[in-house]
Amino acid sequence: MLQVKFFSFSPVQENTYVLFNQSGNAIIIDPGCYFGAEQEMLKEFLKSKNLSPVQLMNTHCHLDHVFGLKWVNEEFGLELYIHPNEEIMLQFAPESGKKWGLPFENYTGPLHFLHEGDIIKLDEDELKVIEAPGHSPGSICFYCEAQNFIISGDVLFRESIGRTDLPGGNHEQLIKNIKEKLLILPDETVVYSGHGMPTTIGHEKMNNPFL
Numbered sequence: 001m002l003q004v005k006f007f008s009f010s011p012v013q014e015n016t017y018v019l020f021n022q023s024g025n026a027i028i029i030d031p032g033c034y035f036g037a038e039q040e041m042l043k044e045f046l047k048s049k050n051l052s053p054v055q056l057m058n059t060h061c062h063l064d065h066v067f068g069l070k071w072v073n074e075e076f077g078l079e080l081y082i083h084p085n086e087e088i089m090l091q092f093a094p095e096s097g098k099k100w101g102l103p104f105e106n107y108t109g110p111l112h113f114l115h116e117g118d119i120i121k122l123d124e125d126e127l128k129v130i131e132a133p134g135h136s137p138g139s140i141c142f143y144c145e146a147q148n149f150i151i152s153g154d155v156l157f158r159e160s161i162g163r164t165d166l167p168g169g170n171h172e173q174l175i176k177n178i179k180e181k182l183l184i185l186p187d188e189t190v191v192y193s194g195h196g197m198p199t200t201i202g203h204e205k206m207n208n209p210f211l
Contacts (some may be wrong), residue, residue: 002125002147004192007042010034011102012064015194016042017151018051023123026051028078029142029151030058030194031068034102039071055120057081059153059194060136061090062166063097069107081120083131084113085138089168114140127151130181134174135162141182149190156182156191158199161210178211 005018014032026046033039046053056078058065072078082090094106114120118129120142127142132155139162142151154162156178164171182191187202204211 002122002144004149005045006192007033007038007045008195009038010064010067013195014064014067015192015196016068017192018042018045018053019122019127019151020049020051021123021125024050024052025122026053027055027057027120027122027127028053028072028076029056030065030153031056031072032064032066033068033071034104039068039075042068043075053078054122055081057114057120057142058086059141059151059155060139061086061093062136062154063093063100063102063104065153065194066090066093066107067102067104070105073107073109079110079112080107081112081114083115083138083140085133086136087111087138089136089138092167132174132177132181134164134170134172134177136166137168143185148186148188149192150182150185151192152182152194154194156199156204156208157193158191158196159204159208160196161208162194175210183211 007016009032017029020026053076116131120127130141135154189201
């Protein structure tokens with residue numbers, strides 16, 4: 001059974017996720033640790049739980065979600081898994097960092113690509129990849145059907161949705177994907193977003209003004 005831990009990192013308050021099981025294996029998703037103290041916080045959590053990170057994945061590659069990629073790669077030897085349409089976003093991220101006054105060293109290691117319907121396994125547990133572009137060209141979500149939760153990145157938030165005014169954004173596409181791919185999930189499905197607190201699919205059906 002997977003446990004979910006999240007940290008809000010960087011001045012942008014991005015949610016970094018660690019999914020781990022009773023065997024002590026872990027997946028790191030969207031590492032946004034910008035400051036050294038944030039890196040140490042993530043490292044100390046993994047150490048305190050005796051966790052071994054075995055996979056590194058991103059829902060998308062806007063700058064606030066990739067701040068910690070290089071550090072995770074160097075610290076744990078993990079290579080990055082993303083949707084292929086996010087490669088250009090990853091390459092552009094340092095330029096965005098300069099514009100926002102948040103310079104950083106980017107990940108330049110090997111890339112592995114994920115697509116709709118792919119299954120990510122952590123021992124006996126499974127996550128299914130759901131493509132949901134609109135906020136970013138290659139935004140993906142990670143859905144755990146067995147435990148009724150989804151890591152949504154910046155696709156869906158509590159009573160909000162991802163912004164679509166950034167390069168590669170498409171409002172109509174985002175709304176379509178949320179309605180056709182996320183809102184069809186069971187109402188009790190917990191949504192772990194890229195910013196803010198968790199919500200549920202049922203709550204968003206009833207209360208999200210954008211939907």
